[in-house]
Amino acid sequence: QLQLQESGPGLVKPSETLSLTCTVSGGSISSSSYYWGWIRQPPGKGLEWIGSIYYSGSTYYNPSLKSRVTISVDTSKNQFSLKLSSVTAADTAVYYCARSESGYCTGGVCYPLYYFDYWGQGTLVTVSS
Amino acid sequence: QSALTQPASVSGSPGQSITISCTGTSSDVGSYNLVSWYQQHPGKAPKLMIYEVSKRPSGVSNRFSGSKSGNTASLTISGLQAEDEADYYCCSYAGSSTFNVVFGGGTKLTVL
Numbered sequence: 720q721l722q723l724q725e726s727g728p729g730l731v732k733p734s735e736t737l738s739l740t741c742t743v744s745g746g747s748i749s750s751s752s753y754y755w756g757w758i759r760q761p762p763g764k765g766l767e768w769i770g771s772i773y774y775s776g777s778t779y780y781n782p783s784l785k786s787r788v789t790i791s792v793d794t795s796k797n798q799f800s801l802k803l804s805s806v807t808a809a810d811t812a813v814y815y816c817a818r819s820e821s822g823y824c825t826g827g828v829c830y831p832l833y834y835f836d837y838w839g840q841g842t843l844v845t846v847s848s
Numbered sequence: 849q850s851a852l853t854q855p856a857s858v859s860g861s862p863g864q865s866i867t868i869s870c871t872g873t874s875s876d877v878g879s880y881n882l883v884s885w886y887q888q889h890p891g892k893a894p895k896l897m898i899y900e901v902s903k904r905p906s907g908v909s910n911r912f913s914g915s916k917s918g919n920t921a922s923l924t925i926s927g928l929q930a931e932d933e934a935d936y937y938c939c940s941y942a943g944s945s946t947f948n949v950v951f952g953g954g955t956k957l958t959v960l
Contacts, residue, residue: 754947756947758951764954765851765937765951765952765953765954766886766894766937766939766951766954767951768939768949768950768951771947777946779945779946779947779948781948782849782948783849815893815894819947830946831946831947832882832899832900833882833884833939833940833941833947833949834882834884834896834899834900834939835884835886835894835896835939836896836899836905838893838894838895839893840893841893
């Protein structure tokens with residue numbers, strides 16, 4: 720059974736960098752069949768896609784956050800990570816990691832299917848001094 | 849890209865059917881059959897209920913169905929049950945990149 724688990728500081732100061740890690744168990748992050756992503760949810764609000772990464776390291780970011788986001792993958796640890804710089808109170812949210820399946824493959828690259836079938840339990844990150 | 853538009857709330861009685869709409873644009877919902885729906889109970893992670901407009905993952909009740917017309921996708925829940933009370937979010941591929949998705953603002957379903 721695939722499981723995803725977020726970890727990282729629950730409190731970050733304004734202007735600093737938020738760093739989270741998602742550990743994947745019960746499956747390999749190196750499979751060409753999946754993409755791995757981050758989604759966040761401010762308290763009482765809706766979901767917002769932050770970005771996704773392929774095992775090869777190719778990254779895709781929400782245009783509204785692109786200048787502040789870095790997602791990376793560590794296949795040796797079966798983990799992927801999120802860094803969000805210059806945080807403000809507006810970045811306070813529950814952060815989820817999630818998996819997307821891929822479908823059509825060509826030239827060694829498999830294209831995503833744009834839905835999230837496995838999610839972590841989420842971790843609340845509060846931005847406050 | 850802007851969030852997809854969903855009604856803030858819908859309600860229904862046990863046994864009834866309800867439909868939640870999700871309106872996008874010709875750049876997202878209208879151009880791709882890549883709409884998914886998620887159910888979220890309070891304090892829990894979202895759960896995939898529908899993908900690619902109308903497909904159900906294994907284990908999801910056939911009381912849940914999806915459809916699309918033009919720029920609007922819909923989630924229908926038939927035979928409402930108390931356990932269906934939750935928030936529901938739609939999501940669509942938004943084009944312009946290999947991976948780019950946008951969520952709806954969410955709809956609170958109340959089972960009366």
